[in-house]
Amino acid sequence: MSTTPHGAQTAAVRGDRTPQWAELSDWVQAPRAGGSQGSYRQYDLRQAFADNPQRFTQFSLQAPAVFADLSKNLWDEQVRGRLLSMAQACGVLQQREAMFTGAVANPTEGRAVLHTALRAPRGQGLHSEAVHGVLDRMLAYTQGVRDVQKSGIRDVVNIGIGGSDLGPQMAVAALDAQVHPQLRFHFVSNVDGHDLAPVLRHLDPQRSLFIVASKTFTTQETLANAHAAKAWFLAQGGTDIARHFVGVTTNLQAAAAFGITTTFGFWDWVGGRYSLWGAIGLPIAIALGEDGFRDLLRGAHAMDQHFQQAEPQANLPLQLGLLDVWYRNFLGFSSRSVAPYHQGLRRFPAYLQQLEMESNGKSVDVQGHALPYATSPVVWGEPGTNGQHAYFQMLHQGTDVIPVEFIAVKTPTHGWPDLHRKLLANCLAQSQALMLGKSAEEAALERPPTASASIAPEVMARHRTFAGNRPSTTFVLEALDPYTLGALVAMYEHRVFTSAAVWGINAFDQWGVELGKVLCNQLLPRLDSGNTSGLDGSTAGLLKMLR
Numbered sequence: 228m229s230t231t232p233h234g235a236q237t238a239a240v241r242g243d244r245t246p247q248w249a250e251l252s253d254w255v256q257a258p259r260a261g262g263s264q265g266s267y268r269q270y271d272l273r274q275a276f277a278d279n280p281q282r283f284t285q286f287s288l289q290a291p292a293v294f295a296d297l298s299k300n301l302w303d304e305q306v307r308g309r310l311l312s313m314a315q316a317c318g319v320l321q322q323r324e325a326m327f328t329g330a331v332a333n334p335t336e337g338r339a340v341l342h343t344a345l346r347a348p349r350g351q352g353l354h355s356e357a358v359h360g361v362l363d364r365m366l367a368y369t370q371g372v373r374d375v376q377k378s379g380i381r382d383v384v385n386i387g388i389g390g391s392d393l394g395p396q397m398a399v400a401a402l403d404a405q406v407h408p409q410l411r412f413h414f415v416s417n418v419d420g421h422d423l424a425p426v427l428r429h430l431d432p433q434r435s436l437f438i439v440a441s442k443t444f445t446t447q448e449t450l451a452n453a454h455a456a457k458a459w460f461l462a463q464g465g466t467d468i469a470r471h472f473v474g475v476t477t478n479l480q481a482a483a484a485f486g487i488t489t490t491f492g493f494w495d496w497v498g499g500r501y502s503l504w505g506a507i508g509l510p511i512a513i514a515l516g517e518d519g520f521r522d523l524l525r526g527a528h529a530m531d532q533h534f535q536q537a538e539p540q541a542n543l544p545l546q547l548g549l550l551d552v553w554y555r556n557f558l559g560f561s562s563r564s565v566a567p568y569h570q571g572l573r574r575f576p577a578y579l580q581q582l583e584m585e586s587n588g589k590s591v592d593v594q595g596h597a598l599p600y601a602t603s604p605v606v607w608g609e610p611g612t613n614g615q616h617a618y619f620q621m622l623h624q625g626t627d628v629i630p631v632e633f634i635a636v637k638t639p640t641h642g643w644p645d646l647h648r649k650l651l652a653n654c655l656a657q658s659q660a661l662m663l664g665k666s667a668e669e670a671a672l673e674r675p676p677t678a679s680a681s682i683a684p685e686v687m688a689r690h691r692t693f694a695g696n697r698p699s700t701t702f703v704l705e706a707l708d709p710y711t712l713g714a715l716v717a718m719y720e721h722r723v724f725t726s727a728a729v730w731g732i733n734a735f736d737q738w739g740v741e742l743g744k745v746l747c748n749q750l751l752p753r754l755d756s757g758n759t760s761g762l763d764g765s766t767a768g769l770l771k772m773l774r
């Protein structure tokens with residue numbers, strides 16, 4: 228149950244308490260009556276395509292700026308239909324409306340969840356005046372920085388971690404072709420000085436702008452790095468901290484105490500990992516300028532509208548979230564790999580890790596009851612084709628089935644069409660290979676030059692067999708521009724929301740990060756004193772070694 232600001236309650240039923248959950252569980256175990264295939268555990272994609280020439284069209288969805296081919300997934304209309312009716316039984320659509328309209332969707336912190344308001348056009352979303360007030364001020368500020376002749380700025384250093392780092396870092400890398408050509412962007416997150424040192428080594432303090440980005444302005448890593456950067460700035464003869472340090476935070480007081488006078492605020496109803504759309508997006512706005520940043524917001528807003536308005540049969544984030552539940556809870560897949568075939572998206576898997584795993588890595592439901600089923604999969608990946616030469620071996624022939632998500636971009640921003648054709652061919656080939664596989668008979672017909680002559684051909688063939696039938700989704704983007712990136716990221720946000728809504732968990736808190744922070748603060752003085760009393764044997768032994 229979540230409560231709207233007007234007190235209305237929205238029904239939320241946990242997925243496993245719906246009849247559809249029980250039905251889907253049966254279908255995974257037992258052969259299906261009347262179907263050409265056995266149980267869904269044996270579902271064969273190759274057979275499914277042979278049986279249904281319309282499968283690609285039937286399982287493709289077009290959302291704003293994102294086309295998705297869901298046909299190479301281990302499902303059919305029956306499963307999709309049952310998942311959609313399970314979503315209805317869980318009240319996913321009501322929960323969606325509750326979030327969009329400002330209900331307390333993060334009950335353990337008593338907060339609304341309104342990152343969608345950050346990208347709503349002026350006058351259309353909740354808190355519009357406040358949101359657009361900060362946005363206008365921030366964009367006016369970015370114009371000043373981007374006027375490099377006047378501002379003198381050449382290097383922008385974002386100091387932040389988690390949601391105050393990954394989103395801006397991912398977006399600035401992704402949209403590299405549109406980034407101001409005379410500005411360089413650096414992202415320092417780790418409390419490891421090896422992160423800060425190589426950045427500072429090349430900076431001129433008078434030409435540098437430091438953005439201290441922290442929702443709470445209490446995060447150890449960010450404050451330590453910000454203080455170190457400030458000390459370096461002063462030691463290098465830097466003057467005018469107020470001009471060279473800017474803060475992005477909900478804690479304006481703490482930023483002022485640091486000595487920062489220019490701050491851009493946001494609100495507790497914006498979660499860290501959902502915050503790139505507001506002030507945390509300052510580096511993106513400096514990099515792209517006003518038009519680019521507004522395009523990013525427009526793309527995300529278009530996806531919000533799609534998620535809110537598209538029929539379930541055509542609703543991409545909804546179907547992706549349900550497919551995730553199907554794979555995790557019914558087919559038992561514990562991980563999902565993301566392979567963006569665009570080097571600009573190299574930080575996208577890391578961004579998605581926080582978005583999905585910090586949101587849905589929970590083991591109790593909203594009421595605090597232990598869950599009898601699995602939640603967030605492990606999300607991981609690398610850009611293609613690099614991943615192909617590293618871990619794809621395991622995707623093709625390993626013992627686990629890992630659904631893969633390919634992201635293909637039709638139009639590049641570089642001028643080498645030949646490279647791009649090769650990239651796209653690789654992308655298509657991988658999803659094809661995962662699905663088609665290679666039988667032992669096919670393998671036996673081949674004589675690879677590097678195969679050992681001392682191994683019997685039938686044994687060799689077994690090493691070179693691919694089971695195939697490995698599922699994948701392919702997203703196609705026309706171009707990687709701000710609008711498209713906005714839509715893509717918002718699609719993932721809503722997908723994570725959908726699976727969380729079925730699982731009945733709070734996707735917007737992150738209590739699991741607390742314990743380590745507390746223990747770190749307790750260990751810090753022990754590193755100085757060497758006092759190991761009361762510590763477990765391993766921690767005590769390691770602490771002694773590290774002093």
Ligand code: F6P
Pocket residue numbers: 388389390391440441442443444445446449499500585737740
């Ligand atoms: O420790 C986890 C976390 O709270 C994330 O949720 C958040 O994005 C990150 O730390 C940084 O927090 P802040 O922006 O408050 O520094």
